[in-house]
Structures are given as structure tokens and as C-alpha cells.
Amino acid sequence: MTPAWPRSPVLEIARDSVRTFVSRIFSLATGAALSVLIARWLGPEGQGFYSLCVTASLVAAFTVNCGLGLSNVYFLGKGRFSAEEIASVSFGYAILGGVLGFVSASVVVLSVDIPGLGGVPMLPLILAFAAIPLYNLSEYYFYFLIGSDRIKHFNVASASRNALQLVLFVPLVVVAGLGLDGALLSWFLGLGGVTLLSVFFVTRTVSVRPSVRPDVLKASVSFGIKGYLSRIASFLYYRIDLFIVSYFLDARAVGYYAVSVLIAELLWNVPSSLAPGVMFKSATEDSKGRDLLTAAACRHALLVCLVAAGGIALVAKPAIEFAFGSEFLPSVRPLLVLLPGTAFLSVGSILANDFVGRGRQAMNSVAAFITLLINVPLNFILIPVWGISGAAAASAFSYCTGTAVMLFVFLRLTGLRPSDVLLPRAGDLRAYVSFVREFLKRS
Numbered sequence: 001m002t003p004a005w006p007r008s009p010v011l012e013i014a015r016d017s018v019r020t021f022v023s024r025i026f027s028l029a030t031g032a033a034l035s036v037l038i039a040r041w042l043g044p045e046g047q048g049f050y051s052l053c054v055t056a057s058l059v060a061a062f063t064v065n066c067g068l069g070l071s072n073v074y075f076l077g078k079g080r081f082s083a084e085e086i087a088s089v090s091f092g093y094a095i096l097g098g099v100l101g102f103v104s105a106s107v108v109v110l111s112v113d114i115p116g117l118g119g120v121p122m123l124p125l126i127l128a129f130a131a132i133p134l135y136n137l138s139e140y141y142f143y144f145l146i147g148s149d150r151i152k153h154f155n156v157a158s159a160s161r162n163a164l165q166l167v168l169f170v171p172l173v174v175v176a177g178l179g180l181d182g183a184l185l186s187w188f189l190g191l192g193g194v195t196l197l198s199v200f201f202v203t204r205t206v207s208v209r210p211s212v213r214p215d216v217l218k219a220s221v222s223f224g225i226k227g228y229l230s231r232i233a234s235f236l237y238y239r240i241d242l243f244i245v246s247y248f249l250d251a252r253a254v255g256y257y258a259v260s261v262l263i264a265e266l267l268w269n270v271p272s273s274l275a276p277g278v279m280f281k282s283a284t285e286d287s288k289g290r291d292l293l294t295a296a297a298c299r300h301a302l303l304v305c306l307v308a309a310g311g312i313a314l315v316a317k318p319a320i321e322f323a324f325g326s327e328f329l330p331s332v333r334p335l336l337v338l339l340p341g342t343a344f345l346s347v348g349s350i351l352a353n354d355f356v357g358r359g360r361q362a363m364n365s366v367a368a369f370i371t372l373l374i375n376v377p378l379n380f381i382l383i384p385v386w387g388i389s390g391a392a393a394a395s396a397f398s399y400c401t402g403t404a405v406m407l408f409v410f411l412r413l414t415g416l417r418p419s420d421v422l423l424p425r426a427g428d429l430r431a432y433v434s435f436v437r438e439f440l441k442r443s
Helices: 007-064 068-078 083-111 122-129 132-147 151-175 179-203 213-250 251-286 288-323 328-359 362-386 388-414 418-422 426-443
Strands: none
Touching: 007 083, 007 122, 007 132, 007 151, 007 179, 007 213, 007 251, 007 288, 007 328, 068 132, 068 179, 068 213, 068 251, 068 328, 083 122, 083 132, 083 179, 083 213, 083 388, 122 179, 132 179, 151 179, 213 251, 213 388, 251 288, 251 328, 251 362, 251 388, 288 328, 288 388, 328 362, 328 388, 362 388, 388 418
């Protein structure tokens, strides 16, 4: 007989999220190998150009995304539209909006000198823009799988992205020597493969007929855009510093800073593992237990991220030199500056998913824009003085500020205390032991 899982808020999340965490570990491993290859084969300047192209493409994708993914989770949880209607409109709008985004972004960069993109080769940049429909459709269907409580399929699809690009990167860049063009082509084709996989998983149980039905699309955009404004603002304060670094410094500095950001953001695998379970339960439950579940997820995410941040700080210099080469050692100092803020942001990541499930996604937008309004001026002030360490300081401070805003709102909504969300309890620590024992029995 399969043993029952112990009753504990964190274990209720862990039962579903452990598989997500395993998929994240796989994605982390393949992503780390891919990042090392990109840095080694392209060098700091090529790494910088690659990061700028991918980031510019994602900014363009976000501008036409309209948050249909968030709507998918909420509407599936509440049963407002059928699964077939939601999946069909997601497909239709991903293509329509994606083509619009590709054409608009390409025209802009070909006709206007964009600050921060100076010197970036046009062919790789246009190729990156071509991925906009693929990115949005895969995201819509990732959220569809979460909203359908098909976390297993979501895990497989999301874990495949880095693996597919890694498989393609080797023949295109390492063997054929296509350099930056090959790296962007591997990213484009890998994203295409992930999109096909997500479509396959959705269409296994739902009949999809691509459409832009006005009533479904209007409701989806109306709901999703309120929360998706936060995604746009969040992505900008995560990545706009790359463009500001490029504006004040050069592509080599962007390459160094991109490695710092890459390593610091490894911490986000912890809240990302818990996020699908938190979002699903927040969308389908209306009870005090939901509040305690989110609080437990925040406590554990923060604890694990702080411990992991300390470990990364201890090995940062030798690890970067070993993996990326001594020419990337300028990445060490900004990494150390980024780590505390990135760890604290894990709480904000959990709360953001909880707010979406509650239908209060507008709060995410408010917090994100506050963070962005702090981040951008600080970057312009600190980068000319401290270089890429200044960019790291601006990001870390703004991360903490945005998370504090979200925490304040969550406490007002639930009546919980700050310690309920931030400080681990003795029962939480005992739960780790119980969890490991039960998981090993199931393995």
C-alpha cells in the first residue's frame, strides 16, 4: 500500500511540486551546460549580443501577449469557458498577435536607432523576433496545463526547452561554427520544439480549432492584461539593466553581467517549483487553508534560497573561473551583490502566483511598476559610478522593495503576521525530515 503523505501545509505543496522541482533540476543542469557553451564559444562580447537579442525578442513578445496564460488558469479553475474554447482562442491569438509583434519589432529596429541595441547584428536580432508567436503560444499552453492540473505534462514541456536548445547548439555552433547566428538559431528551433510539445499535450484531451472568438478573447484579455502588466514590468526590471549596461558600457560588460544574472537566478528554481501548486490551489479554493499554504510556501522558499545563496557566494569565484573561464571573473562581484535581493524575491514570486489564483492579479502590476520605477533611475545613477556592480545593486534593492509591497498586501488580505510568511517554524523543519522519508519510500 502506498504510504500517505504527512499532513503539513508545505507537504501539500510538495506532493505536487516535487516533480516540478525534479524537472527544474533537469532544466537547471541542461541550462547550465548550455550557458557554459555559449560563454565559451561566443566569448564575453558574443554572450552580450546573444543576451541582448533574446531579451529584445522577449520584450516584443510581452507587448502583444496580453496575459492570456493567466486568464487560462483562472477561467479553467472557475469554469467560465470550456477548455476547448480557451485552448482554441489561445492558439488563434498567439499566431495573430505573434505575427503582429514580429512585423512591428522588425520595422522598429530597422528604422530606429534603439539605445542599448547599438552594434547588435540585425540578422540574429530579426531571427529572435521570429520566435514571438512560438514563445507566446508555448506560454499560453503551459498555463493551460497548470489550470487543468496537468502538472506532469507541464513539467515535461518546460524541462525540454534548455535540453532541445543544447542538442541543437552543439551541431550548429560547436561543429558548424555558426557563432552568434547559430546560437540564436538553436534558441529559435528549441523554442519551436517546446511549442510543438505543449500543443501535443493540450490536444491529447482537448479539441483545438484556432480562433479569435470575440467574447472569449475580450474576457481573456480584460482579465489577463491586469495581471500581465506586472509580467511586462517584472521582465523589464529583470532585464532592462542589460540595455542600460550596453548603453553606458559595451557588449563585453553585458556579457559579464549576463553571467552574474544567470547564476543568481538559479535561486528562482525553488519558488518556480512551488508556483504551479500555489496558483492552482488559490484559483480553486476559498479557505483559510489557502492562506496558510501560501505562507508555508513563502517560508520554505525563502529559507532554501538564503541557504543556497550563501553556498553560491562561497564558491562563486572558483566556479565561474572553472565553468566560464578566467575572462569572466568580472562577473563575480555583481553576482555577490545580486544574491540577497534575488533570494528575497522568492517570496514575491510565490505571492504573485497566489494573487493570480485569487483574481487579484492587478496587485502584481502595482508592485511590479513600483519596482520598475525604482530600478530604472537607480541603474542610471549607479552604473556610471560602479559599472555592472551598480546594475546589480539597483536590481537587488528594487527586488526587495517590490517584494515588501506584495508582502504588505498579502498580510492585509489574510490577517497573517510577517513571521507567518518569513520565519521558519519548528514544525516546518520537522516536515523536511518527514518529507524525505516519505519521498524515499515512494521512489
